[in-house]
Amino acid sequence: MKKTILLLFILQAFSCREKKEQLNLTQGLYISNVTLISTEDGNYNPYIGHLVVEKDKIIYIDKNEPNISGIFEQIDGNGKFVIPGLIDNHVHMTDVQGMLQHHIEKYPELVKEFNNQMPRSYLYYGFTTIINLGGISDERINSFNMQLLKPDLYHIGYSGAAVANGYPMIYTPEEFRFEIEPNFIYMESQAEHIPDKYKPADHTPKAVVKRIKNSGAIAVKSYYESGFGRMSNLPLPTKSIMTELLNESHANGLVLTVHANSFTGHSFLADVGVDILAHGLWNWEKYKDVPTDSLPLEIKETLDLQIQKQIGYTPTLTVIEGEGALVDNEFINQPALKKVIPKNLLEWYKTEEAQWFAKDLFSESNVEEVHKTYGNVQSHAMLVLKYLSDNNGLILFGTDTPSGPIYTNQPGHNGYWELKLMKKAGVPLHKILASATINNAKAFHLDSSIGSLAIGKKANIIMMTKNPLIDIEAYDAIEKIIIGGEVIKREDLEVKE
Template sequence: MGTDAPRGDASAATVIDGSGKYVTPGLIDGHVHLAQVPGMLLQHESAMPAVVEAYYRQLPRSYLYFGFTTVIDLNVVDRERVETIRAAEIGPAVFDCGNALALANGYPMAYGPPATRFKSYPNFLYDPRQAASIPSEYPSNEHTPEAAVERVVAGGGICVKAHYETGFDRRIGSLPVPTANLMRQARDAGHRHRLPLLLHANSLEAHRFAVEVGADAVVHGLWNFGGGLPGGRNLPEEVREVLDAEVRNGIAYMPTSRVLSGLGDLFDSAFLNDPHLARVLPSELLAWYGTEEGGWFKSEMKRDFGGLSDERILERWGTVSERHRATSYVAAQGARIIFGSDTPSAPTYANPPGYNGYLELREMEALGMTPRQVLVSATLENARLFGLANDYGTIAPGKVASLLLLRENPLTSTVAFDTIETIIVKGRSHSRKSLAAN
């Protein structure tokens, strides 16, 4: 971007009339997983390669359709796929944090087959407590925090992603977690390269750990209070104390409210009829989601609800404001809020690329954040956290031209991001209509 006249033949320049409209920086989704098809496992992908390729061809355009001109993959599990998306002629700027620093046999490694989990997470952290179950081909000195961070740096990563997760569903409370000393080593190794430490944390225990080790950001809201704490409208004192410490210490807070909403939406009969889905998903994939096979994950989840109807499950799921009281609290306390949609957060079809981010914007506003807070979280604050502020996050001479032109005012309502008319990215302008899947 600049203020000088175009070089060369000015008559060849594209002039965009923004009269009566609104311009914002392009949005940054700070939590995506690009090499995963929502709602599919590997066996589904293997059985439907043409559908999978249609999805990946559309994916870059789908992020642009809802204004996400920059995306950050926090855990690269398929480098070739990510590089193909990065090279797309029409698509967002793609950054990544390399392969995450998963604890050996902890989350998310434990959810993969034992025979392949170490190949899927080659940047794992060695844990002496797990020595007997770590294959001998992985020497401990090659899986220290320092060695793992060096691999992230060598691959061009812009953050260090780690986890504190004791498990959920049938593994709840059973997974090993890193020690505070190990995580501080990862933090310090990253800081030597000016990379922030982002911690997967959604429980009271995990957020308390984030404060203890001095993480730079928590990349989930605090929605799991643990047993023995009261429900109701007011937050338990123990939860408020941890949230206050995060605010006081400047730990950035990424709500990712769509993690839970994307599960609840499986039981909403109206979701697959949402017309927005046809704008971001190939028709053949959308049709598959409506089949019995395409609803496999919903069926799997439903077994945990003892035969309840979809309607009753939705009632139990509660509202966004009920699930995310902690997010409303920290936003009111002036926390440093950053934006990430965690697309997809699970094998749910209710986390579609681009649209899931828009729904996250809407839910953040519903949780009490002002539209200005939401916009700043998805632009300037993300750019600052990830070290991208010299090029992205605001509109200023010398920065990358990553811009949105909207019909409605985004400082009035986040609904404005469904009124985008033009997206400017990678030196070219695109009409929103030209980016739709169907």
């Protein structure tokens, strides 16, 4: 009796496997015989197989051919590679690269052309998701989402949780500062410099995080930055403020990502145990002049703590690279930029007027000096990244596009630059890909819908003619971008003449 039941069970199991599920598509997409490159845990086992999308979701992925019927588009993936859409976890899409407010007011046409192209430029380089880590208004979110072709946008609310009169709100004149940063944290030490109409109870970490949550944000952004040059010794968050921000973020299902690039900042935040560091550690402070190939013990200890706590580390190497590139004409004359920057804006960047920031930064140094200084800082940044990569650190892809009012961090293009710099730092290609897909998706709690090629996930897919696990240039050998099941040819995303 028992034997018969067992036999029946086996037979049934077999017949189930034999009988392929029939997929009846109404608005389908079938990519056949393609090399599938995706991971859930950081290990890659690419294989040639088949992928089926219905409407905006992946419904089938396997090495066996699917059994499909109905209405669908088929793409022959022979010799091609597909990966999940890339995620840049640190952008400022509200900025216009290279412009201050008075430039924006003076050149509304350039701004308009830029904003029309910007979402397409992110897609052009395979970025199907961007996370805006600066304040954003509902109007701006809506105008972005009205665009026909655009990446998925996530944000941190109307402003970050900055301490009153600290970084970055100190850069806004006092009369607008508090309005522009509605989620500032009240500190008693700043009470004299906060207008009376702002009540301390509305600016506790708890109240602030609640507001950020209610604005539809996925993360809380905070800052640990004492400032630079003329603006140094800025007020800093205390350990109890940062800890409270972390706890309140978690209580609201949000992630805490914090700006810091100094040794002091990274040590402080590793100690608190925040979720994500929004920048790499390149400001080595008292160690700034040590040889570029040695990692001081104290810095190593901070990195070990970040690794032990699995704090997400966002290298943002293009911050240094982009700023340094302002002294060269090489950057702006790259042919690739013509595909992602509208022609008139590109011309403006070449004018004397657009060089205002470079003049501001480098008035007292020549080109060689600038290269030397930035080269030194970047070697340190790369050394830290290599150490984290070699020792199981949690690396998250993010660019900080643009990191300041600079034209050298352009949408999409800057992401490709960042990927190449990570490779240059010695991060293996599979870790680079994971950082920009599954790692970011998990770190920002987006992995139920994006970050890998899996059944039920959103069909954000990049098709390449080169293998990104073998060749970093695969990220510029993109043939098609699929966002929410919609197939876009790469050339259709270029700037239109």
